[in-house]
Amino acid sequence: MRPFVYERARNAEDAVAAIRRHSRRDVPSVQADGQYIAGGTNMSDYMRLDVMRPDFVLDVNEIAGDNMRRIRVGDSGLRIGSLVRMAEAEDNETIQRDYPVIHDTMKLAATRQIRNMASLGGNVLQRTRCDYFREVSFPCNKRDPGSGCAAINGFNRQHAVLGVSDSCIARYPGDFGQALVALDATVDILGPNGPRTMRFADLHKLPGDTPWDETELKPGELILGYNIPAGPHTKRSRYVKVRDRDSYQYALTAAAVALDMDGDTVRDVRIALGGVAAAPWRAHDAEEILKGRTLDEDSAAEAADAAFQSAVTHQHNAYKVPIGKQTIIRALFETRDMEASR
Numbered sequence: 001m002r003p004f005v006y007e008r009a010r011n012a013e014d015a016v017a018a019i020r021r022h023s024r025r026d027v028p029s030v031q032a033d034g035q036y037i038a039g040g041t042n043m044s045d046y047m048r049l050d051v052m053r054p055d056f057v058l059d060v061n062e063i064a065g066d067n068m069r070r071i072r073v074g075d076s077g078l079r080i081g082s083l084v085r086m087a088e089a090e091d092n093e094t095i096q097r098d099y100p101v102i103h104d105t106m107k108l109a110a111t112r113q114i115r116n117m118a119s120l121g122g123n124v125l126q127r128t129r130c131d132y133f134r135e136v137s138f139p140c141n142k143r144d145p146g147s148g149c150a151a152i153n154g155f156n157r158q159h160a161v162l163g164v165s166d167s168c169i170a171r172y173p174g175d176f177g178q179a180l181v182a183l184d185a186t187v188d189i190l191g192p193n194g195p196r197t198m199r200f201a202d203l204h205k206l207p208g209d210t211p212w213d214e215t216e217l218k219p220g221e222l223i224l225g226y227n228i229p230a231g232p233h234t235k236r237s238r239y240v241k242v243r244d245r246d247s248y249q250y251a252l253t254a255a256a257v258a259l260d261m262d263g264d265t266v267r268d269v270r271i272a273l274g275g276v277a278a279a280p281w282r283a284h285d286a287e288e289i290l291k292g293r294t295l296d297e298d299s300a301a302e303a304a305d306a307a308f309q310s311a312v313t314h315q316h317n318a319y320k321v322p323i324g325k326q327t328i329i330r331a332l333f334e335t336r337d338m339e340a341s342r
């Protein structure tokens, strides 16, 4: 591991100023010389592998105040601070009862030991698990801009089929992001120019020609927390995750579904896909097919087809399309049949 300076931040404004000071080059935030660290379960891994090379690491765990630490519930919805650990969100009774899709994305991710450490700020910013990104002897546009993509003609069984480009086919690895996209969450950010709030769906960029530029965050911008609006769909929501082993593993395919039903008819539906896309992925075309229709085998299959109509497959990952469709169908039916929300 390369040498780096480690400091602890005591408040959010000082944290932003410190990272800004240490981000001397004009590069996307993920490439900056100064980086935050929370649980460290992703950062320390990539620093050890020499994939991330910050020379200044700022620990945000001791930032004072409730804003980044608390889970709050109000009439308008849920607010989850970015320093909340995955395990805390998993154990929260309001989340279990009123936002089960969020609970699912916690309990189906990683292991309990990792969830005890992992923060929800770090979770959404975790880097891809593409093997060619993780092993520095391979060319990788995401790690070394302009070097090429070894995955496109390599072993690409894990890779994305939606939102990919000729420069990168890495999959977005996280689960929580799908719940946030499906529930129309916003994200509170503090930056050098003050606070701002943006749609979570706008946070991650698709790879295009610049896969190394992963998010809309500018160097120094700190995620403070997430706002999830209340609505009739949040209680009837689920996350179905298909993976190679059930003890713990990243998604091969996954679907977050939230439903607002009028009897057997879909009044409103939200669908987000994991494991198959380059970023948390909202399946708007599939949703449009279901609105106002009875949710049955025909409409669910039509919606699943629509979700994958723009899929681009490579040598080893074409199986993700049929399995991804079945994942959507299963998630739709399991969500429709949920007891708690009837």
Ligand SMILES: Cc1cc2nc3c(=O)[nH]c(=O)nc-3n(C[C@H](O)[C@H](O)[C@H](O)COP(=O)(O)OP(=O)(O)OC[C@H]3O[C@@H](n4cnc5c(N)ncnc54)[C@H](O)[C@@H]3O)c2cc1C
Pocket: 035, 036, 037, 038, 039, 040, 041, 042, 043, 044, 060, 082, 083, 108, 109, 110, 111, 114, 117, 118, 119, 120, 121, 122, 123, 124, 125, 126, 173, 174, 175, 176, 221, 222, 223, 224, 248, 249, 250, 251
């Ligand atoms: C074996 C293993 C299995 C896993 N399986 C899964 C899985 O199935 N599903 C899943 O979703 N995840 C999985 N993970 C990933 C895990 O969830 C993430 O590593 C974790 O959530 C990252 O949070 P952290 O606090 O440790 O982040 P850190 O490692 O501390 O930081 C990650 C990134 O976020 C940035 N950052 C952290 N906090 C902030 C903030 N507040 N504002 C701005 N930037 C910030 C850091 O600078 C860094 O770039 C797995 C991890 C491991 C090791």
